[in-house]
Amino acid sequence: xxxxxxxxxxxxxxxxxxxxxxxxxxxxxxxxxxxxxxxxxxxxxxxxxxxxxxxxxxxxxxxxxxxxxxxxxxxxxxxxxxxxxxxxxxxxxxxxxxxxxxxxxxxxxxxxxxxxxxxxxxxxxxxxxxxxxxxxxxxxxxxxxxxxxxxxxxxxxxxxxxxxxxxxxxxxxxxxxxxxxxxxxxxxxxxxxxxxxxxxxxxxxxxxxxxxxxxxxxxxxxxxxxxxxxxxxxxxxxxxxxxxxxxxxxxxxxxxxxxxxxxxxxxxxxxxxxxxxxxxxxxxxxxxxxxxxxxxxxxxx
Amino acid sequence: xxxxxxxxxxxxxxxxxxxxxxxxxxxxxxxxxxxxxxxxxxxxxxxxxxxxxxxxxxxxxxxxxxxxxxxxxxxxxxxxxxxxxxxxxxxxxxxxxxxxxxxxxxxxxxxxxxxxxxxxxxxxxxxxxxxxxxxxxxxxxxxxxxxxxxxxxxxxxxxxxxxxxxxxxxxxxxxxxxxxxxxxxxxxxxxxxxxxxxxxxxxxxxxxxxxxxxxxxxxxxxxxxxxxxxx
Numbered sequence: 001x002x003x004x005x006x007x008x009x010x011x012x013x014x015x016x017x018x019x020x021x022x023x024x025x026x027x028x029x030x031x032x033x034x035x036x037x038x039x040x041x042x043x044x045x046x047x048x049x050x051x052x053x054x055x056x057x058x059x060x061x062x063x064x065x066x067x068x069x070x071x072x073x074x075x076x077x078x079x080x081x082x083x084x085x086x087x088x089x090x091x092x093x094x095x096x097x098x099x100x101x102x103x104x105x106x107x108x109x110x111x112x113x114x115x116x117x118x119x120x121x122x123x124x125x126x127x128x129x130x131x132x133x134x135x136x137x138x139x140x141x142x143x144x145x146x147x148x149x150x151x152x153x154x155x156x157x158x159x160x161x162x163x164x165x166x167x168x169x170x171x172x173x174x175x176x177x178x179x180x181x182x183x184x185x186x187x188x189x190x191x192x193x194x195x196x197x198x199x200x201x202x203x204x205x206x207x208x209x210x211x212x213x214x215x216x217x218x219x220x221x222x223x224x225x226x227x228x229x230x231x232x233x234x235x236x237x238x239x240x241x242x243x244x245x246x247x248x249x250x251x252x253x254x255x256x257x258x259x260x261x262x263x264x265x266x267x268x269x270x271x272x273x274x275x276x277x278x279x280x281x282x283x284x285x286x287x288x289x290x291x292x293x294x295x296x297x298x299x300x301x
Numbered sequence: 302x303x304x305x306x307x308x309x310x311x312x313x314x315x316x317x318x319x320x321x322x323x324x325x326x327x328x329x330x331x332x333x334x335x336x337x338x339x340x341x342x343x344x345x346x347x348x349x350x351x352x353x354x355x356x357x358x359x360x361x362x363x364x365x366x367x368x369x370x371x372x373x374x375x376x377x378x379x380x381x382x383x384x385x386x387x388x389x390x391x392x393x394x395x396x397x398x399x400x401x402x403x404x405x406x407x408x409x410x411x412x413x414x415x416x417x418x419x420x421x422x423x424x425x426x427x428x429x430x431x432x433x434x435x436x437x438x439x440x441x442x443x444x445x446x447x448x449x450x451x452x453x454x455x456x457x458x459x460x461x462x463x464x465x466x467x468x469x470x471x472x473x474x475x476x477x478x479x480x481x482x483x484x485x486x487x488x489x490x491x492x493x494x495x496x497x498x499x500x501x502x503x504x505x506x507x508x509x510x511x512x513x514x515x516x517x518x519x520x521x522x523x524x525x526x527x528x529x530x531x532x
Contacts, residue, residue, distance in 0.1 A: 256397060256416035256435050259378060275337035275377055276358050288337075288356060288375050289394040290415035293435035293453065 001153035002165075002180040003028025004260075005277050006241040008146040008248040008269040008299050014043060015268075018142035023281030024272055025130040025149040031273060032151030035164035036133045037125020039176035039243060042144035044119045047094040048079075049173060051102070052087055052122055056111035057160050061086055064109060071108055075101070085136045086126060086161055087115070094119075099171055113162055113201060118174035120144070120245050125164040145301065146248050148241050150178040157203040167207050169214035170199070174245040177213060179206035180273055181258045184236035209234065213242055224298040227251040231294055239291070241271060249298035256293035263288045269299050303327040307334045315341065323347050337377065342370055348387075359396070362389045365406075381408045384425070390498075397434075400427045403444070409498050416453070419446045422463055430499045438465050438511075439475065447491065449502045459531065460513035466491060467511065468503040476531040479514040 005024040009015040021038050029036070055064040065083035072078045077093035078101075092101060102114040116123035124137050130151060133139055150165035157163050169175040183189070186205035193211055194200065200207060212234065216226035223242060227249050230240070237257035241250045250271050252260050262271045263278055263286045270278045275288045291297075303322035307315050315332065319342060322330050330351045335341055339358035342351055345368045353361070356374030366385035375393030379401065386405040394412030401417065403425040410418075413431035420439040432450035439455070441463025451469035458475020466483065474480070483491070483505065491505030516527050 259396065261377075261396070274339075274358060275356050275375065276339070279337045279356060287393050287412070289413060290377075290396040290434075293416050 001031045001155075003031035003149075003151040003273045003277065004165075004178040004180045004239065004241055004271075005149040005273070006147070006178075006243065006248050006250065006269075006271040010267055010269070012145070012301070014143040014145060016140075017042070017144035017147050019140040020281050021147045021149045022130055022134055022140050024270070024277040025133075025151055027277040027280040028151045028273055029129050029131070032153045033129065034154045034159045035125060035127040035152040035161075036130040036150065037123065037152075037164045037166055038133070038139055038147055038149045039116070039121060039123045039166035039168070039178070040139075040142050040144045040147040041118075041120040041174075041243065041245065042122060042142055045091050047119070048091040049094060049096075049098060049117050049119060050089060050091055050122055051098075051105075051114055052089050052116045052124070053105055054111070054113040054115050054161055055083065055086055055088055056109075057086070064111065067109060068105065068112070071105070087124065087137075089122075098173065102170075114170070115162075116168040116176065118168075118245065121168065121174045121176055121243075123166055123168055123176060125150070125166065126161050127159055127164065146243060148176055148178045148243050148248075156182070156205060163202045163204045165204075165206055167204075167210040169210040170201065172214035172217065175210065175214055175217065175242070177206070177210045177240060177242045179209050179238055179240045180260075181237035181239060181253065183208055183234050183238065185234065186236075189234070205236075209238070209240055209242075217244075222298075223247050223249045224296060227296045227298070231296075239273065246301040247298055249296065250291065251296045252291045252293060254294050260291045261288050262291055262297070264299075302329040302331065305330065305332045307332065307336055307338065312338050312340055316343070319345070319351070323349060335374075337374075339377065342368075345370070356393065362387075365389075375412065376410075380410075381406075384408070386425075394431070400425070403427070405444075411499070413450070414448075418448075419444075419463075422446065426494070428494070428498055430502060432469065436475070438463060441465070445490075447494070447508075449495070449499060457511040457513075459517055460511075461518070462513070465511040466508040468508050471509065471511070474511065477514040477517045477527075478511050480509050480511055483508055483510040 081090040183205040238253045239258040239260035335355045337356040344364045348367045352371045358377040360379040362370045363382040369388045372391045376395045378396040380399040381389040390409040397416045400408040400419045405425045407426045410429045414433040416434040418433045418437040419427040422444045424444045427446045434453040436455045438457040442461040447466045449468040452471045454473040455475040457478035488505035495502040
């Protein structure tokens with residue numbers, strides 16, 4: 001199971017992104033009661049990066065937020081620190097070495113994990129329903145141009161915040177994915193990446209999709225090409241959505257084992273596991289169709 | 302005519318309303334705002350006309366025997382699965398596994414069909430005005446499957462006696478699928494059937510016919526190579 005959604009507003013003006021993605025997710029809550037999450041692309045911060053840090057899985061979050069705040073006070077060019085529930089968020093100047101900053105933060109406390117870094121990307125995820133996500137983080141108030149969402153039914157790894165989706169491609173700003181299915185050559189790929197020193201933060205097979213796409217983009221592939229290469233290199237069942245600062249795309253596996261439907265109008269593109277997600281969040285007259293086997297689509301801004 | 306508006310009500314309530322209308326002797330029911338809900342109109346056994354004004358989710362019109370069901374939007378996975386008789390018409394497109402394992406009746410899709418269209422059909426007719434996806438017709442035992450547009454990869458794989466017809470290109474044939482010329486009877490049947498459902502469709506003589514090559518029907522170890530390829 002699992003439910004995935006993607007929304008892409010064609011207008012450059014920020015839309016009610018959070019409300020739309022949350023509305024789509026609510027309809028897929030029954031496909032994934034374990035956890036819910038969104039990756040939203042909002043307004044940029046004048047060249048700075050927004051960092052979202054997981055503080056922990058529940059205990060003494062306020063103490064951990066203070067610990068991170070103290071660390072950042074001594075850091076250069078970090079500002080706008082805030083914390084809500086399990087997350088801290090702050091901005092870092094665009095010329096900072098983000099990999100070094102992220103690993104310094106993650107070595108402060110074993111619970112800390114940098115969940116997303118981006119000019120515009122913000123990932124918010126936790127265990128529980130889309131309703132809970134809204135209650136804790138007021139997701140519906142966030143404006144932006146495009147985003148992803150996920151409801152999770154765990155079948156192969158633990159249920160906690162880190163194992164929830166969307167996944168950010170650690171070390172690659174503004175790249176996020178959601179995945180429904182199983183990557184059956186996950187262990188082989190994971191070993192290969194680990195031998196090259198790439199760190200896996202979870203035991204969730206979907207994490208490898210984010211790592212794989214980041215690798216392809218680093219090699220110079222466009223998002224469309226990277227998603228097409230996935231059909232060759234990743235085995236198993238997958239309907240997968242990926243988003244960068246300016247693009248939204250999807251790929252469907254070579255056996256069409258997982259559902260994915262899409263619609264495109266003059267105003268927006270919406271992609272989801274089930275049509276009910278699109279219909280319940282987006283009023284209007286439009287037609288919806290199932291993606292075909294091996295289909296890859298990317299919408300650029 | 303009975304009118305049922307789905308609004309924010311549950312699928313169970315909507316289906317119960319359909320049952321109530323049937324029990325009251327209604328023979329024409331319109332269901333408004335279905336909102337792509339799953340499991341609508343399953344197991345209907347009366348010769349009734351039901352129109353879903355909008356899109357439906359998974360398994361709509363499954364296990365039916367006799368009704369005529371129209372969907373003005375699109376349909377999700379498992380449309381009309383295992384139907385015995387009747388007619389199911391979708392004005393939009395269908396998801397995976399439409400008309401899987403039907404034993405009779407007619408399934409009509411005006412848009413495109415996704416993967417695994419009409420797999421394992423044991424009778425009946427499946428008509429698609431647009432194109433169909435991967436693995437359509439797999440293990441079809443009887444009946445007819447007609448695709449006016451293009452057919453996807455692995456078309457008509459491992460067939461028994463289903464006859465498949467394609468008006469456009471076939472991306473790839475499945476194992477043991479063989480293309481042959483349609484007979485005059487096939488052409489006459491295609492022309493009359495398509496005139497009824499898709500007036501703009503290609504003429505019968507423009508279709509390719511795909512049937513079983515019968516190489517997989519009986520196991521013979523002298524044909525081990527064929528089996529190796531098939532499995």
